[in-house]
Amino acid sequence: MPTNKVNVPNYRFIGKNYTTPDMVAKVTGKSKYAEDFRAEGMLFCKLLLSPMPHARVKRIDASKALALPGVKGILTADELPPPAAFITDDGVMIPPDPRAERGLTNEPLYQGEPILAVAAVDEETAAAAIELIEIDFERLPFAVDPLVTLSPGGPNTRNEGNVWVVPPPAPPKPGERPAGPLLPDVKEFKWTDAEYAEYKQGKLPVSKPSMEWSYGDIDAGFKKADLVMDETFVTPNTSDQTLETRTAMAYWQNGKLFVHCSTQSTAQTVPAIARWMSMDTTNVVVISEYTGGGFGSKVTSGIILTVPALLSKKVNAPVMLRISREEEHFLGRARPGLHGRMKAGFTKDGRIVALDMFVVCDGGPYGPQGDANASGRIVSLCYTPENMRWRGINVITNTPPRGPQSQPGGAQGVMIMEPLLSNAARKLGLDQVAIRRINAPSGKAGIGPAIKGKRDHVTSAFVPEALDKGAELFRWNERKNQTKKSGTKARGIGVAVSAYSAGSIGFDGLFVIKPDGKIYVQTGIGNLGTEAMIDCQRVVAEVLGVPWERLEITWGSTAKHLPWSCPSGGSQTIHAMTRAAHAVSMDAKLKLQEIAAMDLGGKPEDYEVGGERVYRKGGGAGMSLAQAAQRAIKLGGKYDGHELPPEIAKMTKASATALAGQGLLAVAKDKYKRDGISNSYVAGFAEVEVDLETGTYRITDYVGVADVGTVIHPRAFGGQMFGRTSLGWGHALAQKWVYDQHYGAPLAKRFYQNRPPTILDVPVSNFKWAAVDIPDPETPVGARGIGEPPVGAGASAVLNALADALGEQIYRRAPVTADIILMALETGKPGDEPLTAHI
């Protein structure tokens, strides 16, 4: 296969391949996912889903259902705890939100929203009981297309309006900490007749936004421009479609709630459940050893788990809720589609001097979604326009709830911008790589709006280097002059640039060196398949110089004393938790040096740690880690965890306290400085071959080059490069929602109707990845996440390659399917419908 390598000097473990300790359980089927757990006396429950896209429940008669033998209880929305304020661990108050999603509802806002649940001795009985329930609904107005509700006289999607408006946060009073987030409000937004007329002509009207920001002076920018382009592009709504649905099992013991669930972030799911259940975090135990995919849809699992949790309490037995594939379509989250209109001014050499970006976000019923704003921020970073304005509307639609999906917002922003950039290069007679290179971020590039005249910046960016490396691996210069058409086939090549956030800071590390000389690492990171949970711990072995086999890693249950770890979403983990691993390793190192100096004389800094020992520099007296662990127990205090640093989080403190006295306890919060916001970048290069007779096409070849700082685990990294790129290809090739607009009914709910790429749809033998291998200067081991930017690069490089093969007049939206291509080839005009959602 491709020569996929990274080049990281001077490390023993970092940058090297190895086998993660969860592999044997995975290949033998012993790994337990949420649905694999059983509890004594476990009941099953089934959901009753709304048949209407927007309605009010007027009456529920469950008497026949409750009379059915084997039925144990019913749960309705009236029995859910009322929305309550929640104080986070660091003291921020999240106000109660009456409009937030709950596990069940009396006012369904989309077809498929759960109304009630029935628990019974088995699923068949629960399902039979559901059929016996009578409900009267009052129908309410609805729209599944964001542009329909924006149209003059169009139906509102919530009773009070159709657009989220987020009030600006109140400025903090001097000396006080900033207040928590303010609740979003719902307002009614409708187009003017003139705007509607523009829509009728296939152009997205730039109507009154609900959010906006800018930097520089776009009017001045446009005056400087030699070429001004104005294009509309529509991105699809795509379900996250994790292969494991969000099944959950719950039971109670001594007032504590135990939840077996599927989550991306073990530790972080505790406060999420506590908030949904109006409980104290100390009474919630989360068990999630293996998670069957997340992609952003299970950052802190899903609110539907409150249903088995509450039912279990009510009927006093463990309850499992198995979510079917069809239910997962409703509950499993999806990327919101964005309608984008982009006006851009270029100089002759291709530099973007002004960019005016406008997006309409199809946000589903609960929100507002961050995708709209993120699309602007990422475009501002990826293509560094000199002056920019971003405006957006967060529209409420009666479709399933959205949530993050790999590169949320960023992927859509890139997909909206890239076709325009390609068209501009063609108009200006510039090379596609060159136009991206001249606009590429480098160094501490700016991101997002100017606030009081100042913009945020990133920690580092080496995108020109990534483009150069990719162009070389792809042989871009040779291939750009290849013959496009031969017989019934046409070939084209495309390049795209992408970026996304790639790391947070401030989390805790925790481990114990026990008298057996082993290092027992505790982690609250979720095990969602990226192996970041384990890869981060390579830093512990690296810093302490111990063989990897001497580490025992505990994960997967918050009853096992785990530290406060980052949410594994937005590719934070490898950055945040290598920092925490580094901090805690340095804490252990210092404690080892202090113990050695105490026992063997001299100063702590006279000692070195390595080879499972702490020893005097340059050789001489020392002690083994096992001996030092014994000494730590004797010394007590901070050495064995009886004294803890004040800055660690509440969960870490409780866990460290439980583990105290077992050996040398190392615990620390990541307090390393960081100048800038951590982002990662990918330059993607694709070739496609189109069959001109059938309109089908395939990706024949792909190169992705990442700027992610230090690569910790090359094979896991390569997996993310292929996997996330492939998710992006799905957006170009086929994936979308399809709705019956008249009834508000989704038609594509299952894999066969909304199929993600299979192994035959992707260039499984012609994929190369590489990294620029320049460490991030703002983090100890230089590593950032990779889970996001491959998506937008993958989707857009393919779309650009299609335009290269067939010309510009093919598509105005994604995905681009065979029928669209055939229609375009036939008529010489784009073969898609310009603006209608979900078709």
Next chain:
Amino acid sequence: MAEMKNPEETTKTLSRRDLIKGVIAAGAVSSAGYLFRASGVRAQQPSAAGSVERLVTITVNGQQRRVDVMKQETLATTLRYKLGLTGTKLGCDRAECGACTVLIDDVPHYSCSVLTQSVRARKVVSIEGLASADGKLHPMQQGVVEEQGFQCAFCMSGFIMSAVGFLKVNPKPTRTELAHGISGNLCRCQDYDKILTALLKGAENMRRA
């Protein structure tokens, strides 16, 4: 699928059970197989003349197992809920993803879409049956471990069973041939490159073993 009614009338007019009954009548595998029955509560009806025997013997992973099986019960349900073999996963329960793939007489099948009643006297092998009794991994499993194949691994047992089945008819496949051989399996983490490399490594291990 029944016709979509006017929204005024859509209030649960199409009962799931009616739909299921329709599907059963049409002879397809029923979705009721997915509805897991743990108790006898709704199974008290006397067996009608000509109905099937509830207690069946199947050979699973080399062992004869006698289980009480409903007539509409799928093999995936029996394996997971009656025999405790949870390594077989359900990703869709409708023959769309392959997560539930097991071998029946050496041929890969979607166990969510096979009725347990139909595998009496046949040999079923699930992921738990690959390693030897002393815990030594099957060469295919070994290959996946060596190459760090897959991500979340929810699809993994299905892919491994498909690959093992395919290799019985084509023990030395090319990369493209193996890709076709396992194309009935879906991986949503989509790291197909590393999956294929790992399974090819397993194939190589199998030839050497």
